[in-house]
Amino acid sequence: MNIIKKNLPGILLSTTIAIPSWLLGKNYPIIGGPIIAIITGMLIAFFVKNKTVFAPGIKFTSKKILQYAVILLGFGLNLTVVFNTGKQSLPIIISTITTSLVIAFALHKTIHIPANISTLIGVGSSICGGSAIAATAPVIDAKDEEVAQAISVIFFFNILAAILFPSLGVWLGFSETSGEAFGIFAGTAINDTSSVTAAASTWDNMYHLASATLDKAVTVKLTRTLAIIPITLVLALVRTKKTSKVGGEKINLKNIFPFFILYFILASLITTIATNFGVSSSLFTPLKELSKFFIILAMAAIGLNTDLVKLVKGGGKPLLMGFGCWSGITIVSLLLQHLLSIW
Numbered sequence: 428m429n430i431i432k433k434n435l436p437g438i439l440l441s442t443t444i445a446i447p448s449w450l451l452g453k454n455y456p457i458i459g460g461p462i463i464a465i466i467t468g469m470l471i472a473f474f475v476k477n478k479t480v481f482a483p484g485i486k487f488t489s490k491k492i493l494q495y496a497v498i499l500l501g502f503g504l505n506l507t508v509v510f511n512t513g514k515q516s517l518p519i520i521i522s523t524i525t526t527s528l529v530i531a532f533a534l535h536k537t538i539h540i541p542a543n544i545s546t547l548i549g550v551g552s553s554i555c556g557g558s559a560i561a562a563t564a565p566v567i568d569a570k571d572e573e574v575a576q577a578i579s580v581i582f583f584f585n586i587l588a589a590i591l592f593p594s595l596g597v598w599l600g601f602s603e604t605s606g607e608a609f610g611i612f613a614g615t616a617i618n619d620t621s622s623v624t625a626a627a628s629t630w631d632n633m634y635h636l637a638s639a640t641l642d643k644a645v646t647v648k649l650t651r652t653l654a655i656i657p658i659t660l661v662l663a664l665v666r667t668k669k670t671s672k673v674g675g676e677k678i679n680l681k682n683i684f685p686f687f688i689l690y691f692i693l694a695s696l697i698t699t700i701a702t703n704f705g706v707s708s709s710l711f712t713p714l715k716e717l718s719k720f721f722i723i724l725a726m727a728a729i730g731l732n733t734d735l736v737k738l739v740k741g742g743g744k745p746l747l748m749g750f751g752c753w754s755g756i757t758i759v760s761l762l763l764q765h766l767l768s769i770w
Contacts, residue, residue: 434483437484437731444467445724448460449720460723461722464726465726469733469735471731472734484728493725496721498687498691499717500694506695513646513647516611520650524553530755531546534747534751540745541573543573547573550563553756554651556585556619558620566666567662571733577745593609608769615647628641
């Protein structure tokens, strides 16, 4: 009871930000609720200097609710559909993920961007934006300011991709009668679902393709989402090999193992088995919506826990890294589509 009482003010404050952000995000999907929430949280934090009473609830929301969001994300994954229709794009997905992580590591070493921010930007760019960052942050023990920095960078290049990629597709000569090539391009080269949806829907509207491009892009995007599993497990193993200065002992794998990822897998399996037995996928829609709201709620808390001035001052190098990852993914996606005769 004391824990609830202690956390309640921070949870309520985060919820007060999250609800209007969620509603606005539905009206402005190209921006999205998470970005609106994190910016609102940072602005409020700038003016509210004493957050002592809110601190426990903000921490709970930014850490635990974020993990619950990832678990619920699993209910949006029918593994049978993903494997059957996403396997065509698998070589491109693996290559773009590898490219982004290599670029992030190289820039981390050469221009000395902090390790956690580099990891979050690399993973967020290559897999699925905010969801990947949400899954990775607790594993590497990232601070809220680091999460906010990475989310801000990802958001910037999401907006650019959603606006520029349809025109780029026209210039490159993507098929106007089939949404397959542009759908794969959008699904592999844009990291956040809202921006993937925006770009693919634009292509469908331009050439009257109903939802052919959107369906392909979203399936490819869901296939990318599965990369959350090996990435977080590898990061947990890597972290255990680093010697902890506290007590002079190595970090215990049991203490940092991302158990919430196991629940994410379980949720995906439940969805897959249920739908294969004839259960309508619409049954899981409320859980998918709750996952989206939990991400927005967690982003509101992260914004409340972020120093806006410090974030702006340190934004140059992370933006450069985001541009490097984004450019690398785009080039590799186009190159492999050309080599595989998709485009």
